[in-house]
Amino acid sequence: MNFLESIKMAFTSLAINKLRSFLTMLGIIIGISAVITITTIGNSISQTLSGTFDQLGTSKLTIYPDIRDDNDGYHDLPDDEQLTLEMVQDLIKRHPNELTYSCNTLYQGSEVVSENGNSFKTLMFGVSDDYFDQFKKQIVKGRAVSKGDMEEQKYTCLVSEIFTQQYFEHPDDAIGSTVKFLGADGTNVRLTIVGVMEYTDLEKNQLGVNKAKSIYDIRTWVFFPYNTMLKIQGLEPKETILEAAEIGWTKNCDKETAKLYIQKYFEPIYRNDEVWEMHIYDEAQIFGMIDTVLTVVTVAISVIAAISLIVGGVGVMNIMLVSILERTREIGVRKALGALNGDIRKQFVIEAIIICLTGGLIGVIIGIMNGVLLSKIASLLLTTMAPEYAEYIVLTVQPSIPAIVISLGFSMLTGLIFGYYPAKRAGNMNPIDALRYE
Amino acid sequence: MNRVPVIHMEAVTKKYYIGEPNELQILFDIGLDIYEGEFVSIVGASGSGKSTLMNIIGLLDRQTDGKYLLNGTDTSQLDDTELSHIRNKEIGFVFQNFNLIPKLTALKNVEMPLLYAGMSQRKRTERAMELIRLVGMEDRYSHDPSELSGGHKQRIAIARAMANQPSIILADEPTGALDTKTGRMVMDLFHKLHKEEGKTIVLITHSPELASETERMLTISDGRIVSDFERGKGE
Numbered sequence: 001m002n003f004l005e006s007i008k009m010a011f012t013s014l015a016i017n018k019l020r021s022f023l024t025m026l027g028i029i030i031g032i033s034a035v036i037t038i039t040t041i042g043n044s045i046s047q048t049l050s051g052t053f054d055q056l057g058t059s060k061l062t063i064y065p066d067i068r069d070d071n072d073g074y075h076d077l078p079d080d081e082q083l084t085l086e087m088v089q090d091l092i093k094r095h096p097n098e099l100t101y102s103c104n105t106l107y108q109g110s111e112v113v114s115e116n117g118n119s120f121k122t123l124m125f126g127v128s129d130d131y132f133d134q135f136k137k138q139i140v141k142g143r144a145v146s147k148g149d150m151e152e153q154k155y156t157c158l159v160s161e162i163f164t165q166q167y168f169e170h171p172d173d174a175i176g177s178t179v180k181f182l183g184a185d186g187t188n189v190r191l192t193i194v195g196v197m198e199y200t201d202l203e204k205n206q207l208g209v210n211k212a213k214s215i216y217d218i219r220t221w222v223f224f225p226y227n228t229m230l231k232i233q234g235l236e237p238k239e240t241i242l243e244a245a246e247i248g249w250t251k252n253c254d255k256e257t258a259k260l261y262i263q264k265y266f267e268p269i270y271r272n273d274e275v276w277e278m279h280i281y282d283e284a285q286i287f288g289m290i291d292t293v294l295t296v297v298t299v300a301i302s303v304i305a306a307i308s309l310i311v312g313g314v315g316v317m318n319i320m321l322v323s324i325l326e327r328t329r330e331i332g333v334r335k336a337l338g339a340l341n342g343d344i345r346k347q348f349v350i351e352a353i354i355i356c357l358t359g360g361l362i363g364v365i366i367g368i369m370n371g372v373l374l375s376k377i378a379s380l381l382l383t384t385m386a387p388e389y390a391e392y393i394v395l396t397v398q399p400s401i402p403a404i405v406i407s408l409g410f411s412m413l414t415g416l417i418f419g420y421y422p423a424k425r426a427g428n429m430n431p432i433d434a435l436r437y438e
Numbered sequence: 439m440n441r442v443p444v445i446h447m448e449a450v451t452k453k454y455y456i457g458e459p460n461e462l463q464i465l466f467d468i469g470l471d472i473y474e475g476e477f478v479s480i481v482g483a484s485g486s487g488k489s490t491l492m493n494i495i496g497l498l499d500r501q502t503d504g505k506y507l508l509n510g511t512d513t514s515q516l517d518d519t520e521l522s523h524i525r526n527k528e529i530g531f532v533f534q535n536f537n538l539i540p541k542l543t544a545l546k547n548v549e550m551p552l553l554y555a556g557m558s559q560r561k562r563t564e565r566a567m568e569l570i571r572l573v574g575m576e577d578r579y580s581h582d583p584s585e586l587s588g589g590h591k592q593r594i595a596i597a598r599a600m601a602n603q604p605s606i607i608l609a610d611e612p613t614g615a616l617d618t619k620t621g622r623m624v625m626d627l628f629h630k631l632h633k634e635e636g637k638t639i640v641l642i643t644h645s646p647e648l649a650s651e652t653e654r655m656l657t658i659s660d661g662r663i664v665s666d667f668e669r670g671k672g673e
């Protein structure tokens with residue numbers, strides 16, 4: 001008797017006792033749906049994190065001098081020349097169309113007197129020309145700090161809408177106007193506005209925009225070229241020591257190549273240094289760690305949930321034993337008609353597997369539905385409770401395909417394991433005893 | 439006579455609970471030859487051992503001692519798988535209580551031995567319908583056993599017994615659960631199969647009247663064959 005016939009026969013006998021077949025499946029359904037729900041949630045969180053990290057611009061490597069792994073613990077204070085702006089600029093110059101350097105350094109707080117004579121405070125940041133690359137959508141008027149501004153150390157700046165409201169009577173006049181910033185250290189800087197940006201909800205929250213009683217209480221941000229800041233400070237790139245630098249890459253390059261370039265550049269500089277090395281920090285590695293932890297948790301909970309599969313399997317075994325007892329006469333007849341022990345065994349094992357596999361499939365569907373439902377609830381909570389973060393979080397619902405495959409495999413295995421013993425008993429029945437069974 | 443008998447038994451015995459205090463011997467020294475095309479009845483009171491004999495003939499049970507050759511093959515050396523194959527191909531069973539499989543249609547029941555013989559679905563259906571026509575049940579082939587009367591069930595059971603063209607049909611009290619009229623119809627069917635298809639039929643019954651319809655009658659009593667009467671030949 002071939003395999004297909006056995007499957008057909010199994011379906012026929014399961015269809016005869018629909019309610020019983022369903023109740024038997026229930027244990028498997030619960031087990032599998034629990035596993036799939038958990039893995040769907042786990043996988044969705046992981047996907048959401050990775051989407052969110054991408055959104056926040058993980059396409060940067062941070063480099064900073066760090067103590068070598070093989071150092072014995074004793075070391076002198078850092079040498080002045082460990083990482084200078086010159087080195088970074090040199091590195092970028094070697095791979096001009098591949099690597100980028102973006103930075104954002106606080107210069108100082110300063111005071112501005114508006115056209116109306118109101119005084120308000122700002123925070124000034126020296127930024128590189130590509131700093132706004134990832135925030136382009138925030139620039140509403142004019143342009144960001146450009147490469148030319150950087151190289152020629154121009155006195156230009158980018159201000160926020162709030163700044164224009166604070167300073168100008170007619171905020172539309174902003175572009176092209178020159179503003180005097182009175183530094184906390186007493187120095188004066190005059191910068192020409194080349195662009196206007198608007199804050200994200202998250203930034204508004206940081207600045208306390210919604211809580212401010214008056215618009216002049218908001219300590220708004222002003223961005224101007226990094227090199228201009230150095231000029232004001234009177235420092236040369238060679239003298240500018242950086243604690244760390246963020247290296248990005250263009251579409252002509254990728255992360256691994258960028259890492260390679262960095263290593264290659266710093267290798268001769270640090271070759272003979274026994275204490276320090278240039279460390280490359282990849283934000284994605286943090287994400288990788290979170291992801292690993294998440295995977296471990298998901299697997300652990302799944303395994304616990306899978307224990308319910310054993311309970312379900314015992315239920316299947318129980319019902320198979322009952323079913324075989326009920327059908328003893330049938331087994332006797334089949335044997336009298338020429339069924340081999342193996343034919344009978346196969347028939348019952350396949351019945352058990354079909355119960356479990358059908359239960360598994362239903363469980364997978366329920367599990368995915370649960371996962372989707374919970375993710376919807378999560379996104380609803382997120383948008384109502386933390387709206388300022390909502391736009392950064394890319395909520396993804398992604399059932400884990402390996403988990404589904406493994407679950408279905410497991411439910412088949414459950415059927416095989418728990419169906420085998422009853423089926424073997426049925427197969428080994430003595431035909432004459434089976435026929436006489438009342 | 440040089441013909442090889444379909445069934446050849448020599449000194450067959452059957453004991454239960456061997457070696458235990460309640461050891462029970464059911465069959466004693468059975469010697470028996472049944473030839474192709476014979477319609478033989480085995481008659482005996484209940485408890486005489488006729489069912490045990492039938493189970494041994496049908497290879498559902500094994501003798502304790504003695505020799506049983508089916509179509510010249512010594513059956514005592516065969517394993518379960520080989521016995522299953524022989525039951526499937528060489529023996530057609532007709533039981534007192536029909537033993538049709540519930541919830542399967544008459545057609546599927548008749549197909550059962552063909553299924554275990556490894557025949558394809560199309561050929562199975564074809565052959566089973568042919569058999570159902572032979573027993574005159576063609577208008578009810580799609581019914582479940584629960585929807586059939588006793589006489590009809592037994593006719594389906596006979597069709598099933600014929601499925602693989604067995605060397606021998608073993609009928610154990612085939613009319614036992616039927617009323618006189620339907621029992622008559624079933625007996626007529628056996629006669630028809632015997633005459634028209636040339637089937638070898640062994641009928642086990644406690645009824646001497648039914649037995650007297652057959653051409654040869656073996657009487658069994660207390661586990662021994664006490665008479666072997668062949669019509670037209672005498673004892």
